[in-house]
Amino acid sequence: AQSVTQPDIHITVSEGASLELRCNYSYGATPYLFWYVQSPGQGLQLLLKYFSGDTLVQGIKGFEAEFKRSQSSFNLRKPSVHWSDAAEYFCAVGPRPGSSNTGKLIFGQGTTLQVKP
Amino acid sequence: SAVISQKPSRDICQRGTSLTIQCQVDSQVTMMFWYRQQPGQSLTLIATANQGSEATYESGFVIDKFPISRPNLTFSTLTVSNMSPEDSSIYLCSVGYGEVGNQPQHFGDGTRLSIL
Numbered sequence: 001a002q003s004v005t006q007p008d009i010h011i012t013v014s015e016g017a018s019l020e021l022r023c024n025y026s027y028g029a030t031p032y033l034f035w036y037v038q039s040p041g042q043g044l045q046l047l048l049k050y051f052s053g054d055t056l057v058q059g060i061k062g063f064e065a066e067f068k069r070s071q072s073s074f075n076l077r078k079p080s081v082h083w084s085d086a087a088e089y090f091c092a093v094g095p096r097p098g099s100s101n102t103g104k105l106i107f108g109q110g111t112t113l114q115v116k117p
Numbered sequence: 118s119a120v121i122s123q124k125p126s127r128d129i130c131q132r133g134t135s136l137t138i139q140c141q142v143d144s145q146v147t148m149m150f151w152y153r154q155q156p157g158q159s160l161t162l163i164a165t166a167n168q169g170s171e172a173t174y175e176s177g178f179v180i181d182k183f184p185i186s187r188p189n190l191t192f193s194t195l196t197v198s199n200m201s202p203e204d205s206s207i208y209l210c211s212v213g214y215g216e217v218g219n220q221p222q223h224f225g226d227g228t229r230l231s232i233l
Contacts, residue, residue, distance in 0.1 A: 032221075034221055036224070041226075041229075042227075043123075043224040043226040043227045044160075044209070044224040045224075046221050046223065049221045090159065090160070092160075094222075104162055104165075104175075105160075105162065105211075105222060107159040107160045107161075108159060109158070109159045110159050
């Protein structure tokens, strides 16, 4: 079965501290991988994506993520968290072109990030 | 990326009524999708809106409950029919460009729906 697991429902970090949000997936083939952020009352904003190539991808707002095929993981990191990073973060996987499931994204349950001053 | 506008942004509706949500994109897109985000939950795909043909629904979602239209490459509507409190959710429109799966999907700000 295809699924995305974000083991941490809620994380609290101090401003300026480093951050890592975990994401593990189960998929029949190598998927495309995404991280989205949802601020309160807002839609989803794409932070970064991985399609192929360098397994360490850089995104917006200073975020990066590393694809580890052997671990079926795509963890999101940021070296120094800002108070404005407080939001809900979603990991998602999607099929490669040509799949019968083209366009269908599978989302994790989300991780709520709280930032302490 | 495209600008995606959803209307209404929020609404409070009575049980048994229906509401149509509009999604307008400022450029032509290949694919449009509708997702539901129940309170405290993740996103679940309702259906893919196909231009000029019937939408493709995911398991657990049916056309009678969630009729969808897509008259052109920039516009789609989702109707939530005969609403009950269980339909209280955020409904999000998403668009994909080119060969979907080769490009990420972009989301609107969503419609926050509460059913009394």
